[in-house]
Amino acid sequence: MLIRKTHLSGENIPSSQITPLEAFHSATTDRRAFLARAGVLAAGSAAASMLPRRAFGMEPLKTVSGQFSTTEAQTPIVRATTYNNFYEFGVPKDQPAKNAHTLKTRPWTVQVTGMVKKPQTINIDDLINYRPVESRVYRHRCVEAWSMVIPWDGYSLSEFINFCEPLPSAKYVAFISLYDRKQMPEAPDDYNWPYHEGLRMDEAMHPLTLLTFGAYGQTLANQNGAPARIVLPWKWGYKSAKSIVKFHFTDKQPSTLWNEANSNEYGFYSNVNPKRGVRYSQERERRIDSGFPHEIPTQMFNGYGDQVASLYSGMDLMKNY
Amino acid sequence: MPNRLVPYIKALVHLLCLAPFFVELNRFRTGAFDLEADPVASITHFTGDWALWLLLVSLVVTPLRRLHPSLSNLIRFRRMLGLYAFFYASLHLLVYVLLFSGYDIQMAWDSLKHGQVAKLWSLWLTVWPGVVDDLTKRRFIQVGLFAWVILLALAVTSPNFMLRKLGGKNWQRLHRLVYVAAIAGCIHYWWLVKVGVKAPMKDTIALTLLLLARIGWTILKQRREPIPNASKAAQPAEA
Numbered sequence: 001m002l003i004r005k006t007h008l009s010g011e012n013i014p015s016s017q018i019t020p021l022e023a024f025h026s027a028t029t030d031r032r033a034f035l036a037r038a039g040v041l042a043a044g045s046a047a048a049s050m051l052p053r054r055a056f057g058m059e060p061l062k063t064v065s066g067q068f069s070t071t072e073a074q075t076p077i078v079r080a081t082t083y084n085n086f087y088e089f090g091v092p093k094d095q096p097a098k099n100a101h102t103l104k105t106r107p108w109t110v111q112v113t114g115m116v117k118k119p120q121t122i123n124i125d126d127l128i129n130y131r132p133v134e135s136r137v138y139r140h141r142c143v144e145a146w147s148m149v150i151p152w153d154g155y156s157l158s159e160f161i162n163f164c165e166p167l168p169s170a171k172y173v174a175f176i177s178l179y180d181r182k183q184m185p186e187a188p189d190d191y192n193w194p195y196h197e198g199l200r201m202d203e204a205m206h207p208l209t210l211l212t213f214g215a216y217g218q219t220l221a222n223q224n225g226a227p228a229r230i231v232l233p234w235k236w237g238y239k240s241a242k243s244i245v246k247f248h249f250t251d252k253q254p255s256t257l258w259n260e261a262n263s264n265e266y267g268f269y270s271n272v273n274p275k276r277g278v279r280y281s282q283e284r285e286r287r288i289d290s291g292f293p294h295e296i297p298t299q300m301f302n303g304y305g306d307q308v309a310s311l312y313s314g315m316d317l318m319k320n321y
Numbered sequence: 322m323p324n325r326l327v328p329y330i331k332a333l334v335h336l337l338c339l340a341p342f343f344v345e346l347n348r349f350r351t352g353a354f355d356l357e358a359d360p361v362a363s364i365t366h367f368t369g370d371w372a373l374w375l376l377l378v379s380l381v382v383t384p385l386r387r388l389h390p391s392l393s394n395l396i397r398f399r400r401m402l403g404l405y406a407f408f409y410a411s412l413h414l415l416v417y418v419l420l421f422s423g424y425d426i427q428m429a430w431d432s433l434k435h436g437q438v439a440k441l442w443s444l445w446l447t448v449w450p451g452v453v454d455d456l457t458k459r460r461f462i463q464v465g466l467f468a469w470v471i472l473l474a475l476a477v478t479s480p481n482f483m484l485r486k487l488g489g490k491n492w493q494r495l496h497r498l499v500y501v502a503a504i505a506g507c508i509h510y511w512w513l514v515k516v517g518v519k520a521p522m523k524d525t526i527a528l529t530l531l532l533l534a535r536i537g538w539t540i541l542k543q544r545r546e547p548i549p550n551a552s553k554a555a556q557p558a559e560a
Contacts, residue, residue, distance in 0.1 A: 075358075083358030091518055093359070146359055190517035262516040279512065280459055283451065284423045288358050295423040 056081055056097070058218035063153045066134025068208055068233075068307070073289040074137065075148035077216045083288070084223045085142065086242060088179065088195065090186035096223035102183045103243065105227040114249035115170035124227045128213045130163065131155040135217065136210060138233035140240075141272045141302045146293070147285040152231050153214030158205045166201070166249045174198040174254035175230055176246035191257055197230070197241040198254030198268070200311075208233060208307055234304040236270045267321035271312070272302035276321050322394055334398055338405040341371050342412075361420045368416055372409035373506045376472075377527050379403045380503060384534040400479050403499065407472040414469055417462075422448040422455075461512035468505035471498045503528050 086096040089103075108124040133153050141147045161173065179187070179194030187193060203209065210231040213220060220226035225242025232239045238258050248254070258266035265278040274283045274297070286293040301308050312320070322330070345367055347353075354360040379402035386392050419426055425444055432440035455462050475496055477483070484492045507528055510521035 078356070079358035091520070144362075146362070188517060188519070190519075265516075277458075279461060281451065281455055286359060286361055292354065293359055293361050294427070295421075297423075 056221035056223070057101070058214075058216075058221050061133060061153050061214040061217055061219050063133045063135040063214070063217055066136040069135075069137040069151075070139060070149060070303075071137075072139070072149045075150055075288050076290050079288055080148055080150055080215065081221045081223060085144075085237065086223055086225070087191065088177075088184040088187040088193070089223060091188060095186060097221075099186050100222035102185075103178075103222040103226065104183060105222065105243075108227050108245075110228065110244060111246040112164045112249075113246060114174075115167040115251065116249050117165035117167065127160070127211075127228060131159050133213060138210070138231060139302050139304075140231075140233065140237055141285060141298065143236040143238060143266070143270075143282075145280065145282060145285050145298075146288055147296075147298075147302075148288050151216055152210055152212045153217065154210045154212035154231065156207050157209040157211040157230065158207060160211050160247075161201075161204060164247065164249070169251050170249035171201055171251045172198055172249070172254055173201060173204045174246075174248040174250060175241040175244050176248065177241050178243045178245045190261075192260050193257075194245075195241055195257050196254065197239055197256050199232075199239075200253075202311055203232075203308075206308060206311065208304060234272060234301040234308045236266075236272060238266070239270045269312070269317070269320050271308075271317060271321075272298065273300060273317055273321065274298040275300075276318060322391065324394060327394060327397055331398065331401070334401060338375065338402070338408075341367070341409075361416070365413065365416050365421070368409050368413035369510070372406050372413050373503075373510070373524050375402055375406035375409060376499070376503050376506060377524065377531065379406060380499070380528070380531045384531065384538070387538060403472075404476055404479060407476040410469050410472050414466070418452070422452050424448045461509055464505050464512065465509035468502045468509060471502040471505070475499060475502070500532065 082097045083093050084096040085093060086100065089096040089099040106124070110122045110124060110127055111119075112122065113119050132155065134155055135151050135153050137149060137151045139147060140150050166173070175197045177195035177197075181187070199209070210233075212225075212229050212231045213227060215221075215224060220229065222243075225240075225244075228244050229242040230240050230244065239256075253268060256266070256268060258270075259268060272282075276282060282298055284295045285298045287296050299305070345364065357363055379399055382395050382399040382402065386395050418424065429441050429444050432438075432444075456466070475498065478487060478492065478495060487495065507521060507525045510524065514520055
């Protein structure tokens with residue numbers, strides 16, 4: 001019988017050292033409840049630093065300080081890792097944190113296909129180590145009208161795209177996420193899996209577009225899209241595809257999963273736009289930080305207009321939503 | 322059910338119907354909400370769920386009574402169940418008005434503590450245009466409010482003296498609107514969720530079964546007691 005043993009760090013932790021989720025929750029619950037009563041739970045950073053390191057299999061990640069960071073109050077890590085939309089692991093927002101432990105993030109490879117000089121398959125650890133990982137604090141606006149402020153760790157996707165050497169004919173890049181029924185038994189049947197998203201090449205090359213491997217100075221929790229995802233702070237959250245296994249370069253606008261599910265509501269561009277609410281208003285958002293969520297006005301391009309508005313000059317963004 | 326037990330069971334039903342409210346209140350008091358990422362969303366779903374569930378429970382009463390004569394005094398619980406559904410629906414509406422509209426509840430609370438009651442109104446005026454915008458544009462809000470207005474009308478006309486004032490027939494006609502409210506409640510839920518999300522399915526199936534039970538009963542009753550004129554009219558055709 002062959003027992004495969006891997007040398008990648010993620011699988012070498014004895015299961016006895018991993019804090020079970022329930023224990024993690026009860027520990028943080030008791031502590032936070034106590035602190036709340038004592039009236040000292042004021043800063044989100046304080047709450048984040050008190051959390052155990054090993055929760056959800058996250059590992060410390062070496063990072064350098066990056067640009068574009070906001071100084072707004074950050075969302076505590078416990079909220080960012082327990083309130084997620086990752087439908088492959090269940091639809092209710094508490095489900096991904098409970099179910100995503102089935103996601104195997106090693107071994108993991110990323111395919112580069114389509115209009116590139118040389119199609120290739122890349123090991124995830126090579127991808128992570130390709131460039132220094134920067135810490136960037138971005139606003140994250142969900143189309144469900146809540147928002148978070150998250151310190152992501154990654155480097156600009158443009159660096160990786162340059163490495164891929166797309167042909168001049170490539171006008172778009174599509175992101176394909178992992179879909180494995182065995183690891184994702186909770187995925188509802190009603191969507192066209194695997195999750196697929198895409199960007200116009202100039203959007204993908206924009207320095208804000210972050211190829212992300214971690215958050216809060218640690219590797220991504222599975223429910224946050226480990227081991228690699230995209231983060232697009234000026235677009236509705238669903239554009240930021242998680243657990244990516246393939247980058248496909250093409251000359252045609254890629255079809256996207258939510259656009260296929262409901263084209264009137266979810267367009268290809270999906271830029272944050274407070275003036276375009278379909279089922280409900282998008283003019284405000286509930287900011288989820290360390291306090292009781294409060295309503296704040298939503299900004300065009302989620303406040304990144306100075307950086308990205310020029311990408312869309314001359315376009316009617318009510319039509320090209 | 323023995324009649325002498327009814328007051329005790331009523332007390333129990335009161336407790337059961339209030340329990341969700343006090344569980345939620347306790348979560349607020351102990352700071353359990355601080356742990357939740359999005360308590361506003363969870364309070365909204367909680368109150369909306371209980372409004373719809375209690376409305377469905379109130380619709381169980383009639384089919385259940387018809388099963389056996391000894392269950393006929395279940396009717397004495399129907400009004401209170403309906404009123405509790407209205408109670409949770411009103412909380413649900415209040416959450417929308419106070420927490421979703423952008424109403425600055427912290428500032429409202431602070432001004433209230435300083436005795437500046439007028440400030441509450443001026444704060445409301447700043448969010449009012451957004452609420453009007455929702456009411457004119459958002460169909461799920463329209464249908465939800467429509468259901469609440471029906472429940473309001475039924476709650477107002479629920480006391481015995483209102484029944485006497487309206488007369489039994491009119492009162493019954495009005496209170497059949499509860500079916501419309503329950504259907505509107507389910508539609509409200511479906512129009513809220515994203516395409517492909519099946520969360521409202523259980524409630525919808527329950528409502529469908531409850532409505533089918535009534536249709537089935539009506540058909541059965543007509544078969545058992547054929548209308549005399551109708552049977553006479555049928556005879557010549559046979560001949």
